[in-house]
Amino acid sequence: MNRKMDYDVIVVGAGPAGSTAAQCAAEQNVSVLLLEKDREIGVPVRCAEGISGRSLRQFVDPTMNSSRAWIGQEIQGARLIAPDGHYVDIFDDHIGYVLERRIFDRYLAQLAAESGAHVRTNCEVDGLLFDERNFVSGVRIRRGKKSERIQAKVVIGCDGVESRIGYWAGLKTTLRPKDMESCYQYTAAHPDINENLCQFYVGSNYAPGGYAWVFPKGKGIANIGLGISGGQSDLNKNAKQILDQFMSVHFPKAEILSAICGGVPVALFMKRMVSDGIMLAGDAAHQVNTMTGGGIASGMFGGREAGRIAAEAVIEDDVSCSRLSNYHDRWEKVQGKKLRRYDRLAQAVEKIDDETFNRTCTLLQKIDPKELTLGTVFKTALKHEPKLLVEVAKIFFHQTFS
Structure with a gap:
């Protein structure tokens, strides 16, 4: 030819x-x-395969029958887990998706x-x-x-x-090394996967300089991974070792189906x-x-x-x-x-210690779950502790994690 x-x-x-x-x-x-x-x-x-519905609809229609093959799971909200294990769930009117890339x-x-x-x-x-x-x-x-x-x-x-x-x-x-995150992810099966929420674990005990995630793909399967900052040169463990430790604590019975690794640019x-x-x-x-x-x-x-x-x-x-x-x-x-x-916010969040994350989550838990929208999150943080406003902004990423 x-x-x-x-x-x-x-x-x-x-x-x-x-x-x-x-x-x-x-x-x-x-x-x-x-x-x-x-x-x-x-x-x-x-890729962790997550994208907000608002973003996806700019390019393709996720409601078409043909789209069902490449949508792994619809997402209703996000769960933010603090270093001490306390968490807060935030729901939004806009559905997100975990794709089958x-x-x-x-x-x-x-x-x-x-x-x-x-x-x-x-x-x-x-x-x-x-x-x-x-x-x-x-x-x-x-x-x-x-x-x-x-x-x-x-x-x-x-x-x-x-x-x-x-x-x-x-x-x-x-x-620069600090502008790259080293990432490792498992696609794993586990009986306790929450099918409706993307979960984000924030704090140095989970992923130094980054965060850990659980993105459900349906039928008890999820992408579970983390990214660590390339600037964390004093770490004794690589991303895989840190993820393995995370899995042993939070998903000890998970069956690993596949694994991927790579670098993600976090420079402007x-x-x-x-x-x-x-x-x-x-x-x-x-x-x-x-x-x-x-x-x-x-x-x-x-x-x-x-x-x-x-x-x-x-x-x-x-x-x-x-x-x-x-x-x-x-x-x-x-x-x-x-x-x-977002970049300015990322730089601010990088400086937050685990105690502040814990305090932020505790503050949010006092809000009626039915009223816990992105707007009330910001208003409550500003009212009770203004310096937490920037930290709390971390949770709006479930709209823009694509």
Whole structure:
């Protein structure tokens, strides 16, 4: 089969950001190639898989019959567990979801293909092509022993936190150790999994510099994991060892079905996400909520805007850094202020000691559960102990843990 060797837009990485970018570019009738290095899109899963319903509905309809395959569990609220074991449950009108990322990612790639994008798996990009102007002009891929050069007017790098696309293009993608969280997660079966709530364990005894989570997937199965700050250099244990200790205390009878590990960027999004002929989106551009480390929805937003603006630039025959910077401007306008607020909050929460977390939870337990909404949480904290206001804000992440 003869393969097309030049495209208007090439997207590297078929995660949520990449597939969304490919779909949105293809919808504007430009030629698009979506490349995935793994043999199967959505595998391996490297995510806790949680997303708020409000965020998800910006991109897909979770109420469609076809969506049931990629929704693991509907979530009604969040449980915040303090270091001393006391907890408070907070419910909200907006339903959240724990996804089946393996199926969800393939669904998004299918949407891209239905919009006209070509999709190729088992293709590892091992270099960028540059034209006489030093604009990025394509990629070099390797499949087994074969190497190919594919031309493009714009390359969108959605190749994850270990992104090489941006590095090859000269963008500043490196992270300091303290800007990465080391994460380990089990998908496990346990008879006592709460199916309706995502649980968050906060405090240094659970996860130094981070938090532990339990995200139910239905039928007694949950993603149970934690992230620890890369700045915790004095730890004698790694993320797996800390999680194993957590499991032995809280879920001693759990049956481990699978395990994943990896790094999550918790640095603010990149100051420069574009250059001549190149754009970055998703984890590759550090488009995450630094408060929680979640990045599905923010990555899909970045992918959507990158795809749209890449297509517009191709149609206008101007793929310069100046033209593509409209993407960065759009990101700043819609996401920048919000994510900077989360980042300031994350830095404040990082300084909170376990005693303060315990006191906050005790304060919240005095509120009638029927009245325990996000609004009453803030009002009560402000009334009883103003300095707890920022700490209590930790609990609003169940709306934005994506």
